[in-house]
Amino acid sequence: MKFSEELIDTAEYQRLRARYEPLAQSVRALIDACIRTEADQDEVDRARRTIDEVTALLTERQIDGTHGVRFMPDGQGVTWGNPVIGVRNPIAPPVEIHREPGGRVWTEFVLGAPYEGPPGHVHGGMSALILDHLLGEAASDGLTKPNFTGTISCRYLRGTPLGALRAEAFIERVDGVKTYARGHIADADGPTVQAEGVFITPAWAREEN
Amino acid sequence: MKFSEELIDTAEYQRLRARYEPLAQSVRALIDACIRTEADQDEVDRARRTIDEVTALLTERQIDGTHGVRFMPDGQGVTWGNPVIGVRNPIAPPVEIHREPGGRVWTEFVLGAPYEGPPGHVHGGMSALILDHLLGEAASDGLTKPNFTGTISCRYLRGTPLGALRAEAFIERVDGVKTYARGHIADADGPTVQAEGVFITPAWAREEN
Numbered sequence: 174m175k176f177s178e179e180l181i182d183t184a185e186y187q188r189l190r191a192r193y194e195p196l197a198q199s200v201r202a203l204i205d206a207c208i209r210t211e212a213d214q215d216e217v218d219r220a221r222r223t224i225d226e227v228t229a230l231l232t233e234r235q236i237d238g239t240h241g242v243r244f245m246p247d248g249q250g251v252t253w254g255n256p257v258i259g260v261r262n263p264i265a266p267p268v269e270i271h272r273e274p275g276g277r278v279w280t281e282f283v284l285g286a287p288y289e290g291p292p293g294h295v296h297g298g299m300s301a302l303i304l305d306h307l308l309g310e311a312a313s314d315g316l317t318k319p320n321f322t323g324t325i326s327c328r329y330l331r332g333t334p335l336g337a338l339r340a341e342a343f344i345e346r347v348d349g350v351k352t353y354a355r356g357h358i359a360d361a362d363g364p365t366v367q368a369e370g371v372f373i374t375p376a377w378a379r380e381e382n
Numbered sequence: 383m384k385f386s387e388e389l390i391d392t393a394e395y396q397r398l399r400a401r402y403e404p405l406a407q408s409v410r411a412l413i414d415a416c417i418r419t420e421a422d423q424d425e426v427d428r429a430r431r432t433i434d435e436v437t438a439l440l441t442e443r444q445i446d447g448t449h450g451v452r453f454m455p456d457g458q459g460v461t462w463g464n465p466v467i468g469v470r471n472p473i474a475p476p477v478e479i480h481r482e483p484g485g486r487v488w489t490e491f492v493l494g495a496p497y498e499g500p501p502g503h504v505h506g507g508m509s510a511l512i513l514d515h516l517l518g519e520a521a522s523d524g525l526t527k528p529n530f531t532g533t534i535s536c537r538y539l540r541g542t543p544l545g546a547l548r549a550e551a552f553i554e555r556v557d558g559v560k561t562y563a564r565g566h567i568a569d570a571d572g573p574t575v576q577a578e579g580v581f582i583t584p585a586w587a588r589e590e591n
Contacts, residue, residue, distance in 0.1 A: 192426055193416075193419075195426075196416055196419075197416055197417075199429075199430045199433040199434055199437070200412060200413060200433060202434070203409060203412070203433055203436060203440075204413075204473060206440040206444065207402075207405055207406055207409050207440065207471075207472055208406075208448075208449070208463045208468070208471050209441075209445050209448070209449075210405075210443065211444055212443060217402065217404075217405050217440075219439070220405060220436045220440055221404060221405055221408045223432060224408040224409060224411075225408055227429045227432050227433060228408070228411045230425060230428070230429055231412075231416065231419040231421050231425070231429055232415045232418075232419065234419065234420040234421060235415065235418040236418050236420060239417075239418070239494075239495045239498045239502065239544065240417070241502065242500070242501055252499075254417045254418075254495050255499065255505065256496060256499075256507075256508055261416065261417050262416075262417050262496055263413045263416055263417075263472075264473045264496045286448045286449075287471055287472075287473045288465055289448045289449070289450070289464065289465070291451070292448070292451055293447070293450065296464065296514075297514050297530070297531040297534070298510060298512065298513070298514030299465055301507060301534065301536075302507030302508060302510060302511045304507070305505075305507030306499075306507050321500070321506070321538065322506040322536075323537070324535060324538065325536050326535040326536075327531075327533065328532070328533045329531050329533065332530070
């Protein structure tokens, strides 16, 4: 697989984000309602008909396939549909990544009903999804350097409660085309899941010596 | 954390599933549309207002908090809101798990735009989410035996293309309270991600000797 060289102008990015991000936020609230509602059959039928009408309106003009990844002039990746950070993807919490000067990345986010595995707790695989992404962001310097997950391991110290959480990741060391990253998810009492991953620079992105 | 002892009657399960599963399917189509639409500002504003009205209708009566896990009389777990298999959760593909007599579990599913990481490919963390769940299902015999992920490791052999996929998992061995499971995700050309996990029977669920 190869990343597109297509650029997106920063002003155009802001304009599209302002238009479509609130739509994704509305769909996120609908997802939560869909899981937790006790509406009766008539109400559910009415809701479905209305949702299908909105979907028909939105799909009148849409892109073919998926967005993939584009880049802004500063090298920052734009991933509209990413299931972790995509501001246009209602599946994404979304996680907003902050970068420290030393390369450490962190995020604070809230997970509710759509992310539940054991009762009242985050699905273990959701923690793996978020940590895979966060370690990948650390390893690829904010998606500016192509890096793919080679392996990732998660160790579950205890259950991760639904609610407010924090996650962080950093590069441990770089060894040729391999970048070793570590990170964790924590609640107010400390880490609940630890992760370590090896990320590989693909052959087409390696610098020639 | 402890699982509720609350049972759900099989007929009641079928009745509720028939009511709410189609709603989640409609929301899944809306999620895809939300990511890919090129609708203009007026259309997006109209879509948002309508979605917010539907959400208000559905949240007039809803459960407090989350569904957790309930059990049917045959011991089968019911996880309405699970992000991998929950038939009421629009975030879930959803994956439908099939069980072979020997304990092997498998599933076939299709992943589209909401699950994209690298262009045209499944987000590596989504593969980890699905494999964590599938190995957990194998280790816990279809959620009838409580088992929590201790560790899980995923090895990425190559990119996993969006589209039709298959995943499977099985128990490798059981050693006291630890169950070792393995599995993979595959496209038509074979495995793309391999996983191995250790699942732990919680103290409260261990049989006394």
